[in-house]
Amino acid sequence: MLATLPFSLNFAHPLAEWGLLAVGGWALYLGIKAKKTRTGTPEQRKELVPKKFAQRHYLWGSILLAVMTLGTLGGMAVTYLNNGKLFVGPHLLVGLTMTGMIAVAASLSPLMQRGNLIARKAHVGLNMGMLTLFLWQAVSGMEIVNKIWTNR
Numbered sequence: 001m002l003a004t005l006p007f008s009l010n011f012a013h014p015l016a017e018w019g020l021l022a023v024g025g026w027a028l029y030l031g032i033k034a035k036k037t038r039t040g041t042p043e044q045r046k047e048l049v050p051k052k053f054a055q056r057h058y059l060w061g062s063i064l065l066a067v068m069t070l071g072t073l074g075g076m077a078v079t080y081l082n083n084g085k086l087f088v089g090p091h092l093l094v095g096l097t098m099t100g101m102i103a104v105a106a107s108l109s110p111l112m113q114r115g116n117l118i119a120r121k122a123h124v125g126l127n128m129g130m131l132t133l134f135l136w137q138a139v140s141g142m143e144i145v146n147k148i149w150t151n152r
């Protein structure tokens with residue numbers, strides 16, 4: 001059963017994750033603009049408010065949350081189907097940690113919308129940490145791609 005899986009399935013997760021890294025950068029940009037909209041001078045605010053950065057950030061953040069959750073489960077599914085087990089290594093553990101971090105950060109949305117400062121700081125801290133781990137995850141992920149390619 002294991003041998004019947006198409007080889008190309010191994011590349012679905014890596015490709016999706018590279019796309020997701022770009023989405024993460026876009027969500028970061030929109031978040032910074034949302035902050036500028038909130039804290040800028042009256043003239044800056046007048047120009048920024050119509051661009052609805054906070055709403056767009058919320059939308060792209062939600063997409064990031066959903067696809068990252070599915071990407072983690074998908075990566076684990078493909079690994080399990082290929083090997084009949086999971087490898088409890090750095091890529092798995094960091095991936096699970098990232099998904100936990102973004103989930104908790106997203107759960108702070110109602111508090112942030114009420115203007116809670118601690119929720120805002122925690123949200124930004126968690127997600128900045130999560131994006132930093134993402135860069136590392138891309139490196140360890142490409143090492144796995146390399147291994148799969150060499151052992152094909």
Ligand code: HEM
Pocket residue numbers: 024025027028031032034035036038054057058061062064065102105106107109110112113120123124127128131
């Ligand atoms: C790449 C990941 C993310 C980064 C770097 C990020 C960063 C930020 C930043 C810098 C702010 C502005 C804070 C301020 O105004 O002081 C913000 C606000 C916010 N973020 Fe995120 N965020 C991310 C993901 C998410 C996700 C996954 C969600 C929810 C699904 C989300 C929902 C929100 C909401 C609701 C606000 C408040 C907007 C407002 O002022 O009304 N963010 N985020």
Ligand code: HEM
Pocket residue numbers: 009010011013014015017018021068071072073075076077078079080082085086087088089091092094095096098099134137138139140141142144145148
């Ligand atoms: C560009 C970035 C990434 C690349 C190139 C990559 C690559 C890979 C590859 C090749 C596998 C093995 C799948 C197979 O056996 O065919 C894998 C597994 C996995 N990936 Fe990624 N990945 C990346 C980012 C991420 C991210 C951001 C997360 C989570 C937030 C994640 C979570 C996982 C998990 C949980 C597994 C299963 C690991 C195991 O059980 O050993 N990956 N990844």
